[in-house]
Amino acid sequence: LASEEPPGKKQAAQSSKDELWHPSWVEATGERTIAQRLRAGPQDGEKMKLFTSWFCPFAQRAWIALEEKGVDYSYVEINPYEVDPQLPGGYTKKQLPIEVKKAMYPDFVQSSPRGLVPAVADPNGDKVWESLHVVQYVDERFDHPPFFLPKGDPLKRAHVRIWSDFVTERMQKNFYMLLMDQDPEKQATAKGAFFAECRTFAKAMSTDGPYFLGKEISMVDIALFPFWQRFLWVGGYYRGLVMPDDPEFRRLQSWWEACSERPAFKNTLV
């Protein structure tokens, strides 16, 4: 999503002011969160650093995790792309070579050896990368509720990991094919596969909601939220995607509404 351009129509959003994003997000709480967290302070060396890119759904997972745990982190914006001043926002969507990233963002590449967001660096020296592994690290490093994996329940913990991966590997991958393919017939196939995976996911959700596991949030909610945001708005904008109206998608809609109301999730909406 972040690194390639969906062909056709127009360029992907270059800022959160872009018309691509829903109007209600222009003054979104995410922008306020960023402004507040970017403000340097003398105590910043003592804070956990979040290396992120504002548009990246993977990085947003780590961001939600820190917000949920109430961590006093500092926000470090990384532009992983070559800059071309001719383009709006300067974003070329061409990944900078790792050597260039290393020169531009030495702290970041020390925390993320392949130069990909998200990553976190703790003042104690800990460095962790890969979105779901950052979420689990934050859960264990800040060992208090809300817990992203239910403590002492090996089965539920396994299912949380399985369904978090399912979001990336099944739902997101099919959505990405729908977005990138130019052939209408292949788009239709990808859309069908995407809907089927969404239904499989919905059937694994608790029936007493609102969250995936029920009354408590978990890593699965954190894993899906940034992507569902893009399924709705990027999908609607580029592909006229309208979610079906059936019990599975109604369950997902009530899940989306519940998550959107949660401050830690809302604080990351840009």
Next chain:
Amino acid sequence: LASEEPPGKKQAAQSSKDELWHPSWVEATGERTIAQRLRAGPQDGEKMKLFTSWFCPFAQRAWIALEEKGVDYSYVEINPYEVDPQLPGGYTKKQLPIEVKKAMYPDFVQSSPRGLVPAVADPNGDKVWESLHVVQYVDERFDHPPFFLPKGDPLKRAHVRIWSDFVTERMQKNFYMLLMDQDPEKQATAKGAFFAECRTFAKAMSTDGPYFLGKEISMVDIALFPFWQRFLWVGGYYRGLVMPDDPEFRRLQSWWEACSERPAFKNTLV
């Protein structure tokens, strides 16, 4: 590896007696483990079931985990392929449709919704699938040493997860490209990438060995062992792969020797 045929030369191994496998493995402990675990007993309904295929490196991870924890499990062999009696062993390497698997192996598909090995079913009703998630589940379900993720160490636990994924996503993927590509130039590129990823991995290993983290095994060792076995023998057989002789590959070689001596690992060598 298991599901497609490397083009050229000959078919992949159809049994552990195949010449593809190293002669020392013909009488391997893995075969004895299987024979012992397959023997039905009146108490089998009370045992954890391991759904596996003897040739599958992903399934072997779950198998090692159960052996390491000393679990009294029963071994359930799944042939995920269409059978053609004309072919040696009957293996076509064509995945059966999920409906057929459901009819043939109802218990298995209940434990693994996409019909992929490995999966485990606990007599208490727990069902878990996906290799690394089974390993973590087994670690938490049998809450005693050896621990596959070091207890109470969020950073080390994160790194164990990160480097376990690295095995699958970087080392194994490049090896697979080397194996499947027919163009010698592309094979050379894939081999270079594979060696580079192996060196990156080796540099992340503890220097005081023998295991990835040092004196104690972890999920990383379990994640890599089945693949390293295939890098050595399948790679050697099909592609004349010889591991370089440098500090990184010597570290990996000493790791391989230490793991091969460990009973739980050795018990899965087929």
